[in-house]
Amino acid sequence: MCLAIPGKLIEIREENGLKMGTVDINGALTKACLEYVPEIAVGQYTIVHAGFALKIIDEEEAAESLKLWDELIKNGAFDVDGELPPSQIGGLEK
């Protein structure tokens, strides 16, 4: 139930006195209430849960952790040494 899906805000409007918007979630257009992210702008990403945008995704934070992980991959620091059992994460098994 606590799943919240990331999507891109493409439109802001008002309905019944509430700040509402349309969020593009992988091509599916979803209605979301924006009352809890009043500062959001069109083009920003948010997570949507139960018809509400709950947080604007912090793109800088996201880029930073991706960079950190990728540097560690590049340095080979985290190399797994072989015998992984089969997994459902695509391509994770050797």
Next chain:
Amino acid sequence: MKFIDEYRDPARARALLGRIRQVARHDWTIMEICGGQTHSILRNGIDQLLPPNVRLVHGPGCPVCVTPLETIDRALCIAAMPETIFTSFGDMLRVPGSGKDLFMARSEGADVRIVFSPLEALQIARDNPEKEVVFLAVGFETTAPANAMAVHQAAREGLGNFSELVSQVMVPPAMRAILSSPDNRVRGFLAAGHVCAVMGYEEYEPVAEEFGVPVVPTGFEPVDLLDGILKTVELLETGKSGVVNAYGRVVSREGNPQARKVMQEVFEVADRPWRGIGVIPQSGLVLREAYARFDAEKRFDVGHIAPQESPLCKSGEVLQGHLKPSDCPAFGRECTPQNPLGATMVSSEGACAAYFRYHRNSV
């Protein structure tokens, strides 16, 4: 898809997994609180990829699972009333009450409708002024802002035919209950990322300090989960407790202040029974007196319904991490998704449902 694909990347998952294997030297039992994370862990096979000394146990973070039997029976009672439209998230419709579930009530003629947002229920109330429209407001702190806003808005518009049957629960009191149990094995927590999106992680700092455990707010994709597990293991191996955030793109220390404000305006904290577990003090949210007219329990006088649970169902032990679903004697026998004894077998976040779906052939 941006903010999804990056966190399903096999190279990153592999790297983090390798690092976990390097770092983990001792035996650790870590609990993921959220049932959505349980499903992601099993779906991606993460439990099988971790080194054997890092064990995940599954927590009570499935609002559908912990909604008390009496709430389901009260919902069924209200749904059966004439001139009533009963609305709910889809998850709740298959949850067994003591006699039937909401799907069966619908097949018997009750007007039961699935909504994706409580604001849709509000729209149904606007469109049907001659009918009573009731929304089954279940959820943890992630869902509380949405459920609070529906009531807040109904009050603002003066909608007299809308009410909520509220079953709101909160994570920190459940964590305290688990950590205080004499047979507790949990040494660290993956905190539920979207609960923390709303509440922040400030409230976990005293829990971490008091019980000396790491608490790591974590996301839902495989790379997020592995990063959360790695951060927890790193803290455990270095003898540290405290809160370390593994979901920085969504979680901040203060959470979402606007959402918390409306939650606090509409709801107040109360003692609450959790299905299979019992009453946990100060672990629930109920409507404040100022919003009591939107309380379906009062409006329809169903507060007296108090049924008995099946004695075969061990979901309470599963929800506290004491029992793996597959170790329950009824698992896959008396209890299946088609014929569930408890909500953990039907909810999309229930641990028993996850094991039935992904692990049935390996147990």
